[in-house]
Amino acid sequence: MEKTETKENRYGLLGRAISYSFSKGYFTEKFKHLGLNDHSYENFDIPNISDLETVLKERSPKGFNVTIPYKEDVIPFLSSMDSIAKNIGAVNTVKITKQGLIGYNTDAYGFQKSLEPHLKAHHKKALVLGTGGASKAVCYVLDQLGITHTYVSRTKKEGQLSYDELNEDIIRSNHLIINCSPLGTHPNINEKPRIPYSFLGEKHLLFDLIYNPEKTAFLNEGERRKTAICNGLNMLKFQAEKAWEIWNTP
Secondary structure, eight states: OOOOOOOSSEEEEEEOOOOTTTHHHHHHHHHHHHTTTTTTEEEESSSSGGGGHHHHHHHHOOOOEOOOOOTTTTTTOOOOEEHHHHHHHHEEEEEEEEEEEEEEHHHHHHHHHHHHHHTTTOOOOOEEEOOOOHEEEHHHHHHTTTTOOOOOOOOTTTOOEGGGGOHHHHHHHOEEEEEOOOTTTOOOOTTOHHHHGOOOOOOEEEEOOOSSSOHHHHHHHHHTTOOEEEEEEHHHHHHHHHHHHTOOOO
């Protein structure tokens, strides 16, 4: 990790290989806009979650966000979690207090806020592509909204579907399809989840948690078939603002 000038109010993003990060640019611009010259936001790019202790000691942040692959791995380092993060089993925002590290999940808030404007009455069943930390927040929100959902992963597991099992009936009966996998992220912009796109239609809504590129191969396939589409940019903005609110609530 690079040494940076110490700021009185330091925040950051904990993850691995995160030079692409949205958060650093977003918060840096936010601090500049608000005239918070004593605030900084950095990437805490660490090869192993055990290095978190070094980050806390050397950087002394007031709070930090958590991204791939540490949304679940960070939990043993926490003193407590709020009820939403506990239910989800994944943390993407940590507040540092005198009582220790407190974990929150603002992905759920961000996803719900960005999804709801696109929902129609027929969006009653969903396929969730990928089974990582972000997908847990997505499924938590779908439960809150009363939308039945099924995980889809590369390997067959009980209660889940594999990509090989997806057929016309399954696609046509699940009008909401959410990509929680990293497939299609820049620079691998031609990659996409292996679903039978030919069965998509106008009633479908495709939501991709990816924001770079703005329109992934997954969303392009949907748009070609006149589905509604939404990327993950607004979700990121909403979750970032929620994290900022948490850090600044006494």
